Every structure is written in structure tokens, then in C-alpha cells.
Amino acid sequence: MKLTVKSDSLVVKSPQEIILARQKVREYARSLGFNLVDQTKLITATSELARNMVEYGGGGIVVIEHIDDQGQKGLRVTFEDQGPGIADLEMAMLDGFTTGNGLGHGLPGAKRLVNEFEIDSKIGLGTRVSIVRWA
């Protein structure tokens, strides 16, 4: 059972707000005792997913949580938008797939940077991505 110890949520619609989300995640990661490399992985994954949300989902909400699973501390970050959704999730998770002018490493790359990765998307309703890294 994952309990939320502390959380913050931020509206992210602009590139400037992506930076704020990264700073908040950094703050949480530091206070949870993540080392520098793990902090960097978390803020990089946050940057990728928040940017997708701004670029393709029209912006959305980022929720940052300090979670606890029977004494195991972790950081969960959830990205939720009400954009157009992703037509083919399997394709979107492949390295090199993009419908924009990216390189298509954002989603699969973010997944590699964390311990748990969940993505849920419905056409016309939006996209929700949730990542966890254990401390």
C-alpha cells in the first residue's frame, strides 16, 4: 500500500512552468535523500513528460508526491492533461517515434530513468503518465 506523506501540485502550461516543476521535483528528491545522479534522472524525466504535456496536451497538472510503501520512501510524479490523447500507445513508447519534430526519446527515455512507469491515454480525453523512483 503506497501512502502519500506529502504532495504538491502545479499547473504547467508554459516552458517557464516546466522549469518550476523541475525545481519542485528537485526539492522533493533532495529532501528524500536521493543522490545527485538520481535527482538528475528524476528532473530529466520530469522535463520530458512536462514538455510533452505542454507541447501535445495543451498543458496540464503535475502532482509531486513523497510516498511511502511499508517504510520504503519514494517520489512519485504524475502528469495529467486533457489534450487529444495518444492514438497508439505502443508506438509512442518506441524509441524514435514522434509526431512532432522531436527524436522520439521522451517517453521511452523517461521510462528508463525511473523504477515504475505507467501511462494511460484516451483519445479526446487526455493523457496521464505516472513515474516512481524509490529512494
Add this chain to the structure above:
Amino acid sequence: MERIPIIKMGPFLLVTIQVDMHDRLVMALQEDLTEMVSSNGARGVLINISSLDMVDSYIGRMLGGIASITSLMDAYTVVVGMQPAVAITMVELGISLQGVMTALNVEKGMDLLRSKLKLAPEQDHEIDREE
């Protein structure tokens, strides 16, 4: 309009990237660099990213874009000062700075450029005089 300063260092240009740069700032920098490479005949550009605490695919693309523009102008780009944690994370993320040379710091970056351009070490001033 806000712009990133470009500093002339002997035959090279030095750009220090502080934080995330938005699209317009990146475009302005690319224009300014192109302009300065052609007007100064600079053959090398050093991009210092030591104050960046992460490089995501967006920043990676921006660095690659600068490198490909300067290479069209017959100049080399070296990215210097990447923090170790940033390098480790970039590899896992799956982005490589393709076509971009890297060096540990500004000094090593200048050495790399000098050897690429077959300039003798520390002869920047002579080159200046020749121009």
C-alpha cells in the same frame, strides 16, 4: 529582446548557457552565432553548459542544431563542462549529441579546437595578427 552573449576568445567564440532557453532565445542565438562566425571568420565555437543541471531531448536538439549550423559555416562546435550526473542521465535517456564534440572544460575544448584546426597550441594571438 533578450539575447545570450557571445564572447570572442582569440579565433574562437564562447557561449555560456545558463538555464533553459526558450525557442526564441535559441533562434536568436543561432542567428547571432551564424552572423559572428561569418563576420569574424571564427572557426570554432565553444558552448559552456557547466551550469546546466540536466540536458533533456529539447536542449540536446538545440545543441545539435547549433553544431549543424556552425558546421555549414565551416566551423566546429565543442560542448564543454557537462556535469557527470548529466552525462550519465543523458546516456540512459537515449540522446547522444551526434555530430557534437565534447570536452571537459573550456581549456580542453580550446585544445581540441586547436588540434582540429591544426593550430599550434597558444598561438591564438599570432592568428589574430595574421588577419
